[in-house]
Amino acid sequence: MESVRQLFHGALPVQNSYAIHRGVDEEDEAELHIKDTPDVDPRPKVSRRWFSPEWQRLIIGITVAAFIAFILGYVATRRPCVTCDTNGNDPNAEGSDEQDQQEPQRMDWSDLKEQFSKYLRDGQQIESTVRRITRGPHPSGSKENSDLADSILQAFRSYNLDNVWVESHYAELQFPNRESPNTLKILSTDNKTVEEIPITDSDLYCPYSAVGKVVAGLVYVNYGRKEDFQMLTSWGVNASGSLVIVRTGHISFAEKVYNAEVAGALGVLIFSDTLDTAVYGxxxxxxxxxxxPAFPSFNHTQFPPFKSSGLPKIPAQPISRDVAQTLLSKLSGPDCSSEWRGPSFPSYGLGPKLKVPEHKVQLEVTNVPRSVELNNVFGSITGRFEPEHYIVVGAQRDSWGPGAAKSGVGTAILQELARTMTMMVGNGFQPRRSILFVSWDAGDFGSIGATEWLEGYLSMLHLKAAAYMSLDTPLLGDEKFVAKSSPLFKNLIENIIKQVDNPRRSQQNIYEYMKSKNSNWQRELISPLAVDSSAFAFNAFAGVPALEFSFTEESLQYQYLDTKLDTFENLNSVLDGRLAAVALSLAEVAGLSLTKLSHDHILPLDPSAYNEVLLNHLVQLNAHQTKLKSRGLTLEWLYSARGDYVRATDRLKKAISQSDLHNEKLIQFFNVRIMRVEFYFLSQYVSAINYPYRHILIGRGEHTLKALIEHLQKDKTDDSELRKQIALFTWTLVGAANALSGEVWEVHRSF
Known part of the structure; x- marks a missing residue:
């Protein structure tokens, strides 16, 4: 027994080399010595000291402590669902107090959806807000608009949002000249007035029209699209040197005037063939x-000595249908085709000469500029894990007319979402990312409030804004659901509309209804962003993924938009008295999308959605291979760049699927790469001043795919310019693939 004690007390210094080689400890080594010693009982012996009360208490204490440590560690790191539960505390967050360290309520997606439905009031509240907002016009710079901004500010404060504030901008807007209104006349050869054609509403005008007087012939050009001008040329009619008259629809007022200016027209008259009144735009x-341009209109901005290249150089004026019929009835020239005539218009000529050859049309525009203070109203909910990343939700507040569809419904839904989300936070919902609710000013003048805010924070927003959701003009009907968005939102949109009832059929969700409409439903469901929307500015100018939702009619658009007839009564009538129900469905789609964007561990945006988009564009370019080869050019490197992007998205997907998504730093690392995909498509090779919309796929300028295709379609091409355009597009795409693939040292391995 003494020999055994000596073994455990280190009395035998000789160690077993086999034990050392195997990495065994001293106790195992002692056991080996015992077995090799013939003088000792071969059965292992253990000292009675191990069973003394002191040793027993020590062993029990160590075991209990280890068990408690295990339980505490498990509780501290436990998460129920990688894609749903985002309500724990960030252990690395600075300034966390004792309350922040408490385990929050566990909530998965079904809990959140149920809670959102619980706190979202029925559509009657939205309807009530729309009624209040649309009692009369509230254009930018008016007292009515200022009062509405104050009302929204007070509402945000009453919801107990984390932060509520107002940001002011100063912009020079254009308004009608009350002392000398715009005029339209028929003149004789000696410039005497033959007939004065009244512009029935002196408030009707086109902001940012060139001012001045034009006397010329008149040409009818349908909707004023590029193809309409081309068709006109094929019929032997030249619009150059004439006034042109076009009808509303298909493209914006600005695009109609731009196309007319490119065609050499001297001025533009715009009318609606479905309404008796004129339309504002x-x-x-x-x-x-x-x-x-590209500079924010803050209080102390020193205005640059240049203006936007998008300002027209020719005057433009909206007119009523009656005035348009009067003018069209005076035209001679080739007969207008039946496809170009309005529904109730008789046959007439295309111009440019009038039936009385010596007569001309005179348009005089006298609009005047005025400096206006614009106020954007903000409210925010601070995110729990990624507070520095924002989901921005915005709606236009101002309206030239009552603006039921234009701004009323969007503003009402914005307020309802802010109230609902705040109540959810008060009852356990803890969004990962911050949410900004914004009421924009001067939307009627080209999303000025939203764009000036973007310009003011451009250097940081591509690092901060994860997504932008527009609530502008969300209800134009109830027959078809449309999402205008970046391709990144495709999966999110399809997922959400499967969970919201279609307002026309309560037993069928929106997804099922759209799928039953026609075989081309997916192409109709998600369409490109409109050029004149705030969402377009976020996407094409700032590189922020953007989307907007709306319900529309299948064939006819809501005809009262941008008129003084855009009232609650007319909008509700178009919706068959169901404005509350349709608005509620739209609020559910927007609210559930917002919840998911602010809640999920990994942002629900899919960079691989651009794989197919890029392929479709390359197919268009491939049609010009013969022309390119004849000039010694090839698309090989462009195909390679697209392949690099595809491999980068596949690599990112694989990395996410194989990673531990309980690691907060890793989650944020992936999210930053996803949220900057659109920013990667902004060309780094052109100036934001000259080309503010630098996005190579939806922007405007020589760097874009559209410019490259249009150049290839010309009979004569500039080979040097063509090489430059291919290089600009290719290297921007390569840069996007490089940025998406990870860190610099990972790029080579990726490709």
Whole structure:
């Protein structure tokens, strides 16, 4: 027994080399010595000290402590669902107090959806807000608009949002000249007035029209699209040197005027063939303050000595259908085709000469500029894990007319979402990312409020804004659901509309209804962003993924938009008295999308959606291979760049699927790469001043795919310019693939 004690007390210093080689400890080594010693009982012996009360208490204490440590560690790191539960505390967050360290309520997606439905009031509240907002016009710079901004500010404060504030901008807007209104006349050869054609509503005008007087012949050009001008040329009619008259629809007022200017027209008259009244619309081909392009209109901004290239150089004026019929009835020339005539219009000529050859049409525009203070109203909910990343939700507040569809419904839904989300937070919902609710000013002048805010924070927003959701003009009917968005949102949109009832059929969700409409439903469901929307500015100018939702009619658009007839009564009538129900469905789609965008561990945006988009564009380019080869050019490197992008998205997907998504730093690392995909498509090779919409796929300028295709379609091409355009597009795409693939040292391995 003494020999055994000596073994455990280190009395035998000789160690077993086999034990050392195997990495065994001293106790195992002692056991080996015992077995090799013939003088000792071969059965292992253990000292009675191990069973003394002191040793027993020590062993029990160590075991209990280890068990408690295990339980505490498990509780501290436990998460129920990688894609749903995002309500724990960030252990690395600075300034966390004792309350923040408490385990929050566990909530998965079904819990959140149920809670959202619980706190979202029925559509009657939205309807009530729309009624209140649309009692009369509330254009930018008016007292009515200022009062509405104060009302929204007070509402945000009453919801107990984390932060509520107002940001002011100063912009030079254009308004009618009350002392000398715009005029339209028929003149004789000696410039005497033959007939004065009244512009029935002196408030009707086109903001940012060029001012001045034009006397010329008149040409009818259907909707004023590029193809309409081309068709006109094929019929032997030249619009150059004439006034042109076009009808509303298909493209914006600004695009109609731009196309007319390119065709050499001297001025534009715009009318609606479905309404007796004239339609309002700005004609700046862009968004934001055209007097400070790419610069914010803050209080102390020193205005640059140049203006937006999107400002027209020719005058434009909206007219009523009656005035249009009067003018069209005076035209001679080739007969207008039946496809170009309005529903109730008789046959007439295309111009440019009038039936009385010596007569001309005179248009005089006298609009005047005025400096206006614009106020954007903000409310925010601070995110729990990624507070520095924002989901921005915005709606236009101002309206030239009552604006039921234009701004009323969007503003009402914005307020309802802010209230609902705040109540959810008060009852356990803890969004990962911050949410900003914004009421934009000067939307009627080209999303000035939204764009000026973007310009003011451009250097940081591509790092901060994860997504933008627009609530502008969300209800134009109830027959078809449309999402205008970045391709990144495709999976999110399809997922959400499977969970919301279609307002026309309560037993069928929106997804099922759209799928039953026709075989081309997916192409109709998600369409490109409109050029004159705030969402377009976020996407094409700032590189922020953007989307907007709306319900529309299958064939006819809501005809009262941008008129003084855009009242609650007319909108509700178009919706068969169901404005509350349709608005509620739209609020559910927007609210559930917002919940998912602010809640999921990994942002529900799919970079691989661009794989197919890029392929479709390359197919268009491939049609010009013969022309390119004849000039010694090839698309090989462009195909390679697209392949690099595809491999980068596949690599990112694989990395996410194989990673531990309980690691907060890793989650944020992936999210930053996803949220910047659109920013990667902004060309780094052109100036934001000259080409503010730098996005190579939806932007405007020589760097875009559209410019490259249009160049290839010309009979004569500039080979040097063609090489430059291919290089600009290719290297921007390569840069997007490189950025998406990870860190610099990972790029080579990826490709």
């Amino acid at each position: 700005h004609v700046h081909l862009g968004t934001g303050d055209p007097n400070t």
